[in-house]
Structures are given as structure tokens and as C-alpha cells.
Amino acid sequence: MRRVTLADETSVTSTDATDVPLDALRTVLAPLGTVVSAERLTGGMFATSYRVVLDDGVRVIVKTAPTATEKLLTYELDLVRSEAHVYRLAEQHPQLLMPRVLLTDETRSVLPSDALVVSHLDGVPLTDAGFGPADTDPRAARAEHELGAYMARLHTAPGLAWARALTPTDGEHDRPFGYPNAASGLVGRTWTETFTAMVDAVLDDAPRWGVELPADLVRSAVARHRSALADVTQPALVHTDLWAGNLFVDAATGEIVGVIDPERAFWGDPLHEVVGADCHNTGPVNPRVLAGYASVVPGGLDVTSPSARTRLALYRTFLTLILLTEITPRAFDGDWVPGYRAELWRALDVHLAALA
Structure with missing residues (x-):
């Protein structure tokens, strides 16, 4: 800068x-x-x-x-x-x-x-705090635990689950799921309807820039697991992008003191939050984050039931499709891009295999 x-x-x-x-x-x-x-x-x-x-x-x-x-x-x-x-x-x-x-x-x-x-927020971005691995640095461990607690507070804050969208729909609560800007068309009466539209939108966007995605395979996976999506009946406000760069911390303690960039937030399944916070993860959800969530919401966030495991794979697939597609219109450039793209394709294979 x-x-x-x-x-x-x-x-x-x-x-x-x-x-x-x-x-x-x-x-x-x-x-x-x-x-x-x-x-x-x-x-x-x-x-x-x-x-x-x-x-x-x-x-x-x-x-x-x-x-x-x-x-x-x-x-x-x-x-x-x-x-x-x-x-x-x-x-x-x-x-x-x-x-x-x-x-x-x-x-x-x-x-x-x-x-x-x-x-202006106090603190420093977690990416710049200089913490070591959470297994050995108590400041990093605290930040991860507090991230989970923060997610829980966001998802349960009174009034946010039914907040009016930016663009009026056909009724205040008729389409409670989806993005704040209803003009995008990505809103719906059920999470199944809304998430399907969100996936379809990315698959339709990609060809505009010559990005080839396994659209038929993805759509088949979403359709096959509609019953898992139907388990989500109440929308929560999901930030969707709680990665370390959007978290401000006290560099001395690891306490989270600020959160930014909710521009991609939507009303949907709280489980999506752990995907957005760790977008390249193909394995278990961070246990410190889950412990933090459980410290606020008794019982914590379900990531182990068959429905939750399926939805987790669906949301990881969705986010990976976005990451693959945006490379071209954003004109990402540099020696890192080929390796980054290859990493995303490997992750997509893992997620689709889990859904198969």
C-alpha cells in the first residue's frame, strides 16, 4: 500500500x-x-x-x-x-x-x-498478527475458539433470521432464504429451492468466461440430496467469508475484536459458515471452532449426522465452483495461478466423490 x-x-x-x-x-x-x-x-x-x-x-x-x-x-x-x-x-x-x-x-x-x-476498527487482521500454529500458540487457539463462538452469536442474534432483504420481494417473509439483493433472483421460500438456484447460477455463469465445470455431475448431486437440504427449515444470517483476513484480533491475546466484509452474506444454513471460514478444507471441521460454537449454543453445530455431512460436501462443492469460476473474470495472474487452479480441481473431485 x-x-x-x-x-x-x-x-x-x-x-x-x-x-x-x-x-x-x-x-x-x-x-x-x-x-x-x-x-x-x-x-x-x-x-x-x-x-x-x-x-x-x-x-x-x-x-x-x-x-x-x-x-x-x-x-x-x-x-x-x-x-x-x-x-x-x-x-x-x-x-x-x-x-x-x-x-x-x-x-x-x-x-x-x-x-x-x-x-475504523481496532486490532489487526488475523493474517497479519504473526501467530504460530494453534497447536502451539495459545493466541491462535483463542482466535479459533472465539471464531466458533462468534459464528454462534451471529446465527442466533434476535431479529436477524427474518430481516427484510435489500430489495422487496412479494412479501416481507415470503422468500426468507438467499442473498440480501433479491434482484439477483437468488432468493426462495425454501433452502432447497434457494441453494439449487445458487448452484445453477454459478454453473450458468462459468461458460460466459469459457470456464468448463462438470455441470451435469454437480446438478445431479444436488438433485440427489434434496432431502438433506430440506432439513434446513429456518434461515440464519450466514456471513460466508469468515477467513482470517476478515477477522481483527488483539495481537497480544488473540481476542477477536472486529469482523468485516459481510458483502457475500446470505440467509441460509448455518453449516455453510464453517465452509466459508476454511474454504480449502477437504477434511474434518476445525475442532476448536466447533468447541467455540458449542460454548454459545448448547449441543453445538451438527457436522456428523448423515444430513450434515452431505450438506457440508454440497457447500464445499458450491464454494469450490465459485473459486474456480472467478479466476477468469478477476483476471488472476502470476505463477501461483496454475497450482491454485489444480488445487481447486483436486478439492472438487474430493467433494463430488463424497456426494457420490
Whole structure:
């Protein structure tokens, strides 16, 4: 990342086509104060984010995301609006540790995309905390246990299970499952209906970029296991992306002090949460995470029943399909890409074999 001052009149950084002009940042943030300095934050592969210092010393985070639909998967429509929606829901639940929404600009008149401005969180991303393995570093072990407890608090927070979607459907609770942006079409009255549509959307998206997926095999697996999906009858708000980069911790203790980036959240099966938090896992769910969950919800999260094992394999398949597809429209580049793609294909084979 690069820090700049107001002397840089062109943009916050000058080497990336996604950079936001500094004048645009000034305009968007004018209701909150005068921009003193800004730095682009690295680590994300989708959104463009900046840490900005205002003239009163307050730090804020500004986030934008691509809006060109030809580069977006169906579920990625209006993700910044979805993120703001979830943050506002979380404001009633301080235990969810999410930033506060300070300002939104959805006019797309100053910037070509939506802009979201939120409060700055304390702590450091878990990816930058310098912890050792959880088996030997009590700080890492604490973070994993607290992650499970956090999942449980999110899934059981009063009022979030039936929160109104961003885009009105045909009734307040008629389609309680799916993504906040009902305009994507990925909402439904049952989890079986909704998850099937979510999988179909990815399989339909992939050919647009020449990505070949085993669509018939995947659709057959989903259809074969509809009864397991039907076991999910009550929606929970699922963050879906609780990996270490989205968790802020106290570097001295491992305590989780903040959580960001719920733009991919949906209302669905809580079991999906452990998949999103460990997206390359093909084996058992992290026992420390499960213990943390059980510390909040008696009985914990079922990952061992036949239905749960089947759904776990379905959700891992779904996420792997997304990861394989997004490589092309995101234009991932570098020597790491072939190995990464091969790893995903190996994982997909494992998940489909479990469903067979």
C-alpha cells in the first residue's frame, strides 16, 4: 500500500486502473470532514478499499466494488449495498463486532460504483498478527475458539433470521432464504429451492468466461440430496467469508475484536459458515471452532449426522465452483495461478466423490 497526501491530485495510487481519484474521495467524504491523507489497503481481490484520515483525526474506511455486470458472477450484483445492509442490521447487536456505517453513496455520479464509508476498527487482521500454529500458540487457539463462538452469536442474534432483504420481494417473509439483493433472483421460500438456484447460477455463469465445470455431475448431486437440504427449515444470517483476513484480533491475546466484509452474506444454513471460514478444507471441521460454537449454543453445530455431512460436501462443492469460476473474470495472474487452479480441481473431485 502507499500513503499519499493532498499534494497528489490525481489519485491515491497511480499504478492500478481501479484506483479512486483523490478528488472523488474528497467529494464522497465531504459530509464527514476534509480528507487529510489516504492509503489503499491491500489483501482483497474484489473490492477497492482505502483507509482515510479526516481533519479531526478520525480514521474511516472507504470501500467500492466493481459494478460492470459482464465481470460479475450473478450473486455479486450490488455487493457494496449488501454489505451496508448487513452492517446496519448488526448495529443492533454490538457483540457482532462489525463497523458502523457512516455514509453511503449509491448515486454512482461521483464514482462509477457504489461507495461505503464505515468506522475504523481496532486490532489487526488475523493474517497479519504473526501467530504460530494453534497447536502451539495459545493466541491462535483463542482466535479459533472465539471464531466458533462468534459464528454462534451471529446465527442466533434476535431479529436477524427474518430481516427484510435489500430489495422487496412479494412479501416481507415470503422468500426468507438467499442473498440480501433479491434482484439477483437468488432468493426462495425454501433452502432447497434457494441453494439449487445458487448452484445453477454459478454453473450458468462459468461458460460466459469459457470456464468448463462438470455441470451435469454437480446438478445431479444436488438433485440427489434434496432431502438433506430440506432439513434446513429456518434461515440464519450466514456471513460466508469468515477467513482470517476478515477477522481483527488483539495481537497480544488473540481476542477477536472486529469482523468485516459481510458483502457475500446470505440467509441460509448455518453449516455453510464453517465452509466459508476454511474454504480449502477437504477434511474434518476445525475442532476448536466447533468447541467455540458449542460454548454459545448448547449441543453445538451438527457436522456428523448423515444430513450434515452431505450438506457440508454440497457447500464445499458450491464454494469450490465459485473459486474456480472467478479466476477468469478477476483476471488472476502470476505463477501461483496454475497450482491454485489444480488445487481447486483436486478439492472438487474430493467433494463430488463424497456426494457420490
